Amino acid sequence: MISVGKIKQYTNVLDKPLAKGKQEVSLSAFSFLFSELVQYSQTQVDNIAELERRLEDAGYTVGARVLELLCHREKGNRRETRLLGILSFVHSTVWKVLFGKVADSLEKGTEHEDEYMISEKELLVNRFISIPKDMGTFNCGAFVAGIVRGVLDSAGFPAVVTAHFVPVEGQQRPRTTILIKFAEEVLRREARLG
Amino acid sequence: MQFFGGSDVSPSPPATTAAGHNANMMYMFNRNGVCLFYREWNRPLHTLNPQQDHKLMFGLLFSLKSLTAKMDPTSGDKGNLGMPQLPGQGCSFHCFRTNTYKLSFMESPSGIKIILVTHPKTGDLREATKYIYNLYVEYVVKNPMYAPGTPIRCDLFTTNLDQYVRSIS
Numbered sequence: 001m002i003s004v005g006k007i008k009q010y011t012n013v014l015d016k017p018l019a020k021g022k023q024e025v026s027l028s029a030f031s032f033l034f035s036e037l038v039q040y041s042q043t044q045v046d047n048i049a050e051l052e053r054r055l056e057d058a059g060y061t062v063g064a065r066v067l068e069l070l071c072h073r074e075k076g077n078r079r080e081t082r083l084l085g086i087l088s089f090v091h092s093t094v095w096k097v098l099f100g101k102v103a104d105s106l107e108k109g110t111e112h113e114d115e116y117m118i119s120e121k122e123l124l125v126n127r128f129i130s131i132p133k134d135m136g137t138f139n140c141g142a143f144v145a146g147i148v149r150g151v152l153d154s155a156g157f158p159a160v161v162t163a164h165f166v167p168v169e170g171q172q173r174p175r176t177t178i179l180i181k182f183a184e185e186v187l188r189r190e191a192r193l194g
Numbered sequence: 195m196q197f198f199g200g201s202d203v204s205p206s207p208p209a210t211t212a213a214g215h216n217a218n219m220m221y222m223f224n225r226n227g228v229c230l231f232y233r234e235w236n237r238p239l240h241t242l243n244p245q246q247d248h249k250l251m252f253g254l255l256f257s258l259k260s261l262t263a264k265m266d267p268t269s270g271d272k273g274n275l276g277m278p279q280l281p282g283q284g285c286s287f288h289c290f291r292t293n294t295y296k297l298s299f300m301e302s303p304s305g306i307k308i309i310l311v312t313h314p315k316t317g318d319l320r321e322a323t324k325y326i327y328n329l330y331v332e333y334v335v336k337n338p339m340y341a342p343g344t345p346i347r348c349d350l351f352t353t354n355l356d357q358y359v360r361s362i363s
Contacts, residue, residue, distance in 0.1 A: 031336040038338035128336035130348040135339070172353065 031128050038129075038140060048138045056146035056161075063150020070097060079155075083182070083190045086155050090148055091118055098147070099124045109179075114187050118148070118178040119166070126176065139163045141176050148178055158183040217359045218295060218311045222330070224343060225305025227252045231346045235359065255299060255307060262287040288320055302327055322362055329354050 041054040071077060074093055080086040091106040109115030123141045131138055141163030149161040160181045165174040219234035229248035242250065263269075266285045289298040291314055298310045300323035308323045308330075333351040334340050340348060 028336070035336055035338040042338070128333055128350070129339065130333065130337060130350040132339055132347055140338070 027124075034125055034140075034143070035129075037143075048135060052138060052142040055140065055142040056149065059143040059146020059148075060150040060153070063147040063152075064154045065150075066094060066098070066147065067151045067154045070094060081156075082193065083157065083186065086152065086157055087116055087180075090151055094147075094151060112181070114182045114184075116180045116182075118180070120176050120178075122173060123163075123176045137165065139165055139176065141178070145178050148180065152180070157186050159186070217363055218313070220311070220326075220355075220359075221248070221251055221307075221309040222346070223248075223252050223255075223307045223309075225307075226343070227256075228343060229345070230306075233352070233355070251309065252307075255309065258287060258290075259301075289318075298323060300324065300327065306330065322358075325358065326355065329358065 037058065038051075038055065041051055041058075045051045045054060070089075070093055071079070074097075075089075080089055087106060092102045095101065095103045103118045104120050105118070107117045107119070109117060123144055125143055126140050129140050131140075145161040145163040149159060152159045152161070160183075162179050164177050164179060166177050167174040218236045220232070221229060222231035224230055227249075229252070232244070232248065241247075263283065263285055269285065286301060287299065289296060291297075293314065296312050296314045296316050298312065298316075298319040300308045300320065302308075306327065308326055310319055310323060310326075312319065329351060330346075333354060334346055334348050335342075337348050337350075340346065
């Protein structure tokens, strides 16, 4: 009889160690899946604003889960309580895990106190997508905006997050900016914490 | 049959750069004969209106493919001339050349045909057409705003295509 190595059988699924998983995913596979997500959403809505909202909602659920996963894996179950802390977490850790690199820049808005911007030369999800002229300012980066909103919301920093194209002179493709506008209570809490 | 591209009076090659081959124009058809894409960079003479032009081009290639497959001395089984062929069947012709231009052709297994009309001194363009097909897959097929079977209107595809063609000219 061939002896088979004993695999430790866990009776309770909660006792199994969390797998690190494969670190690489095929870009083509993701592009096709995302393309199909956008096309499916297009059939369900009547206008651009609703389409963006649907993509954002899809991203929101991803963001909530990503926060749980990354808090466990990367940060040793520590919780962010400060505004700058959570922003740099999103800007570097979340971006690194999702897109393979940190975001290009994180800036504080000059006009309003509660606005912050994460910019990227070209969002990974938008790499193969060209928007026809008649769709105006529609941006598939709404999905990424939803992810950021999900992370912030689940961490206790409610915010309104949107994705915008910002034209840059000298470059044909506009840059993408994720605009984060925090709710009142976040700023008040931040002021209280000093 | 009307051959087009370049002037009829005296075949004067277009202004050549170091490599000596310049793309004149490009067509893309799908397997139903719909012209997905047409782009011209250097076409001094227009003889037909665009619809007739596309139909003629598609018909030409369809017949040429059929003819070359039937005349193949190496393959055994040949159907009747005129029977439509599947994309992989028969030998595949890849270019013809006249004194004023060279037409290169590539057909993908999904029936997408890419035609490049260039200067007659151009070398083998099979790699170029393969690369263009790759560009098509990346920037058109993966674009959720594009409905397959309709003419291509994607900026990314056109920009990258222009860049690539300029780089090989």
